[in-house]
Amino acid sequence: MTAPLLTVDRLAVDYSGKGRRVFRALEDVSFSVRPGETVGLVGESGSGKTTIGRAILGLVPAAEGRIAFDGRDITHTRRRDRRALSKDIQVVFQDPYTSLNPSMTVEAILSEPLVVTGWTRRDAVARVGELLDRVHLPADARNRLPREFSGGQRQRIAIARAMALKPRLIVCDEPVSALDLTTQAHILDLFTEIQESTGVAYLFVTHDLSVVRAVSHSVVVLYRGRIVESGRADRVTSTPSHGYTQRLFMSAPVADPVRQRERRNERRHLARQEEVA
Structure with missing residues (x-):
């Protein structure tokens, strides 16, 4: 069996509340994601699912436990090393409009991470064309601003940006919850298509079991910061225990x-x- 790409082992995360009180948002959370696999994290608001994604991305510190990527401990990675890790771990956020700079063209948005990591301008522009094609947007989209696109099209741009550096894992934080049902289906199909062609792994954060069923291989269910059920997606989403x-x-x-x-x-x-x- 293929070794895990991402391993979360007994993770705990604390938040400071009023009067210096500490709120434990996550407790004893363990799961893994293998290359080319989609693991769905599902739960209602406040369950801790988004906090897991933020901990993996280094946006909140772990109070206890360990996070490993490709066998390397990244639990307390320094900022400089975290930037280097962004080539392998990317994120797609819930709201595609607020996650895109409204004053930048699509070409500038997609080429920015490439140029920052050392790509030549010419190669970056060529890569932008490949990315637009991969997410099924027309070539002339590169010269337009985010506000000129629909919500579903903006999410395609956000997915293209996440794919720019050819990551091995993408954290998808409620990426379709702001979209209508028809557009959701198209975006979920796009995620599946990209995974089949590139082998990228997804950690798919959502509150919707029907979304999890559509894209996930396995599911982790969270309630008040703890895992209450996990297993193969077909079993958990059809006959939950x-x-x-x-x-x-x-x-x-x-x-x-x-x-x-x-x-x-x-x-x-x-x-x-x-x-x-």
Whole structure:
């Protein structure tokens, strides 16, 4: 079996609250991501899933535990080394508009990380053309500003920027939650297409089990900073064993209003059972 690309081992993260009180956002979180694999991190707001991504990216410090990338401990990597690591680990954020500089053209946005890491201007411009083609945007998009694109197109630009340096892992932080359902489906298909052609691995952060089902090989379910269930995506998203995962599953909308009402009632029943327990 292929060795893990990313290993998170017993990770804990603390945040400082009012009066110097410490809030533990994550506790004893362990999982791994293999090359070419998508692991979905799923949970409601406040579950800690985004904090995991931020810890991997070095944006919040780990209080306990270890994060390793390709066998190397990156838990407390210095800023200079973290910049070098950005060639291998990239991120796609939730809101494609706020993550793109509104005053820069698409070509400038996509070529910036290339030029900073030593690419010649000519090679960077050629790479921009390749990236636009990969995310199915027209060549003339390079001369336009982010505001001239739809939300789905802006997310394609953000994905292209993340792919610019040919990373081995991309942290996807709710990358489709701001999009309508049809556009979501197109962007999820694009993520799958890119993975199949490049072998990149994804850590896919979302609150939506239906999104996880569409793209993930395995799933980690978080509740109040702890893992409550994990396993193969087809099993966790179809026959979840933990009550919290079952409620998440029931929360996903369905087209049939009768079935939707039944699921809502089932979710309330599960919540009452947990309160009694």
